[in-house]
Amino acid sequence: DQQVKQNSPSLSVQEGRISILNCDYTNSMFDYFLWYKKYPAEGPTFLISISSIKDKNEDGRFTVFLNKSAKHLSLHIVPSQPGDSAVYFCAASGQGGKLIFGQGTELSVKP
Amino acid sequence: DAGVTQSPTHLIKTRGQQVTLRCSPISGHKSVSWYQQVLGQGPQFIFQYYEKEERGRGNFPDRFSARQFPNYSSELNVNALLLGDSALYLCASSLLTVNTGELFFGEGSRLTVL
Numbered sequence: 249d250q251q252v253k254q255n256s257p258s259l260s261v262q263e264g265r266i267s268i269l270n271c272d273y274t275n276s277m278f279d280y281f282l283w284y285k286k287y288p289a290e291g292p293t294f295l296i297s298i299s300s301i302k303d304k305n306e307d308g309r310f311t312v313f314l315n316k317s318a319k320h321l322s323l324h325i326v327p328s329q330p331g332d333s334a335v336y337f338c339a340a341s342g343q344g345g346k347l348i349f350g351q352g353t354e355l356s357v358k359p
Numbered sequence: 360d361a362g363v364t365q366s367p368t369h370l371i372k373t374r375g376q377q378v379t380l381r382c383s384p385i386s387g388h389k390s391v392s393w394y395q396q397v398l399g400q401g402p403q404f405i406f407q408y409y410e411k412e413e414r415g416r417g418n419f420p421d422r423f424s425a426r427q428f429p430n431y432s433s434e435l436n437v438n439a440l441l442l443g444d445s446a447l448y449l450c451a452s453s454l455l456t457v458n459t460g461e462l463f464f465g466e467g468s469r470l471t472v473l
Binding site for chain 1: 392399400401414417449451465466
């Protein structure tokens, strides 16, 4: 029962262009949605979050959009930089204080 | 400032053995969570502890147990290891029990079961 899904295992983008990472969820009771970035041999690092009562949150080059009717969220990175190359996980805040993660999307930003 | 520290970073065990993984949270953080990440998947929630009490448990067998100490550090124990327990075990700390915001993850303990 995969409550949070990232259907694209990988994404390749040219430096300076927009990167769009997508995530779908099934449980309408989630309160918060978060994006984490993970480099090899490091733990995930928090990137940005959004409350379920909002539809957009922006932090510098990173914007997260939430479409509750479609149960879909996306992360936009503009402009993309080679240092953004990493695995990106979306996560939803569930009951009991736990995060439910998607499978991850590996982003490659080419110079 | 020290982040979340985990030990050991790598270890190899054989089936049937037992393993203990350790985690020290960021200073001032009272909540510690454990996650298991198998290759190609996202982290899966195992446990959350807050103020030394278990506040959440994921869908893992009773072979998995954990505890939190008065200094807020934590241990994850796995008994009767199976090949499928091979994974990266991540510890995360936070200020609050409810994950409305960020978790701070350690670099993980990579367990290989042969």
